[in-house]
Amino acid sequence: MLRTLCFRTLLTLLITVFSLSAQAALPVPSDGSPALRIQGSNTLGAQLGPALVEGLMAQQGLQSIEKHPGAMPNEMRITGRTSTGQRVSIDVAAHGSSTGFSALQADKADLAASSRPIKDSELKALSALGDLKSHDAEHVIAIDGVTVILHPSNPLRELSTAQLAEIFSGEVQDWQQLGGSAGPIHVYARDQQSGTYDTFNELVLAKFGKTLVRDAKRFESSEQLSDEVSQDRQGVGFIGLPYVRRAKAVAITDGESNPMLPTMGLIATEDYPLSRRLYFYLPPQSRQHWAKALVRFAQSAAGQAIVANNGFVAQTVQSVKVRATSEMPAQYQSLTRKAERLSVNFRFAQDSASLDNKAQIDLQRVVDYLQAHDKLNQRVTLVGFGDAKSDSARAQLLSKLRAMAVRRELLKRNVILREVLGFGDEMPVATNEGDEGRIKNRRVEVWVE
Structure with missing residues (x-):
């Protein structure tokens, strides 16, 4: 209260x-x-x-x-x-x-x-x-995460985007095929006019060459869809983050990424596989x-x-403490112990080395945060990542060049950086098999000490 x-x-x-x-x-x-x-x-x-x-x-x-x-x-x-x-x-x-x-x-x-x-x-x-x-x-x-929901009693805790494509196309029709309790899968989806459906279709179905199963129950209202799934033990659907209500959200993996729940932090940085703007x-x-x-x-x-x-993720910049894991490169693990990550990633326009429209505004948001916390002078490390290349050295170079592009913009705004790092194609947050996944992996993180 x-x-x-x-x-x-x-x-x-x-x-x-x-x-x-x-x-x-x-x-x-x-x-x-x-x-x-x-x-x-x-x-x-x-x-x-x-x-x-x-x-x-x-x-x-x-x-x-x-x-x-x-x-x-x-x-x-x-x-x-x-x-x-x-x-x-x-x-x-x-x-x-x-x-x-x-x-x-x-x-x-x-x-x-x-x-x-x-x-x-x-x-x-x-x-x-x-x-x-x-x-x-x-x-x-705002930032949102397309959230895959189940009935609260469903024992499954995570699903891959490949499994989601099989479920929502009707290729997998029984929960037992996914390690759950036996029973037919009932598919719920937003209607054809919905941007939520368009996003799910692009990030899941179309990526695997699938189409939505014909007998899916379609809804214009996110609230109604969520409520129907929460009352159907065999149900599965997708909605925006604020509409989970009484249903159960599951963690999602994409390619080699770790399972990710649609948490505020992972959606804010757009690392969550089904995050969207x-x-x-x-x-x-x-x-x-x-x-x-x-x-x-x-x-x-x-x-x-x-x-x-209203339950969405604001673009207000905040710092987040990240726990080191064994999957992280040693230098990245060291960074997690001495610095905190800001809740924003810089991303680039498709087929371009230029920052996208959101990143242009985020630059000023980051500067305002650094100024308010007295961190304009050698307190910031930029960390670049990229999509997989046939030459790992080239991938690492490109990831650092992206971080240098952000550095140039911050220098114009009187931010003096401590370090610029590039980790190539390590720690992917999405599969590299499609344009959307590659764009997500081409990112620059901001860390402050």
Whole structure:
């Protein structure tokens, strides 16, 4: 209870400070139309999106903030009133990530919420709105882990991505084949419009050349899917981390990685095999003031506090003590004993040596953390990793070059590093057999003493 009260006090303070530092109040439509229209991901739109909207409204000084059901399930209207009594409304429709991009194209939304990156086909279809993969358009709001859930009585504790592909494609149909108790497997999955389904399909099914079994029970609602699995002893499904509820989450392995539960730390660094980013996509040429304000608010300290309070993983940088294991290289084990790892990994754009959009913002988050903890001068070690190469020496060189790329950016921000290390293809967090896994393994960790 005390922790909850402290959190609420902190959140109120953050929103108040943000409000006092805000620019002029956002414009209110005079014709009564919504000030902002958001469509897309159910993972985002069911709880987190509306909570961020309420936070923005509070930051803007609106009063009597309320949520009202929309015309259809998974739709709502959030309203508030200005100090002069003007009514402000924001509409949120949460029918799946793909519907957000369709709504942008049809001019039925100002902001698309997505639980997976925009597809090339969507990028092309929306090219008239600008480059939606650009830094100004693609905004990571939170980190989530696609969580595989079972009935609480199921004895299995871990599954590999290869086993998941066999389960959800229907090739493995009895739990006894996986070392569990005999009984038919009942498959539960998100619906076709869902970004959660798209992510699971890409990271699990498509990677192994599989498709979802035809008789899978499909759901638009993550909460409903989780509740159904928690009541079915033979059930298995996948949802976002905040929706585990009464079900049981299992650890996941991918390739040579160790089994990983969807913990906050492993999801924050995106090491967990089924970790994913949650996005707002805002057309770069947009003049929609409320949409721009919501993106800024979502990435602020107050917005990230709301992210954490809704069960997702915030992008706030924290230090974590890592326990050394025998599988780690000796030099890495030594580092774990004298330093702590920051809860962020720097990753690179696909087919590029450039840091991706999230990493560009994380640079400043790391600098702010180091400055606040007086660690700007020779207290930081960067550790680079890469995907497997035929030449191990080349893999080690490339991993160090990636760490040097981060070093250059930190130097521009007056951070003096202690050391830069490269460990090549050691300690993979994902299989190297696909692009997604290789991108995950091409990472740079930040350690502070």
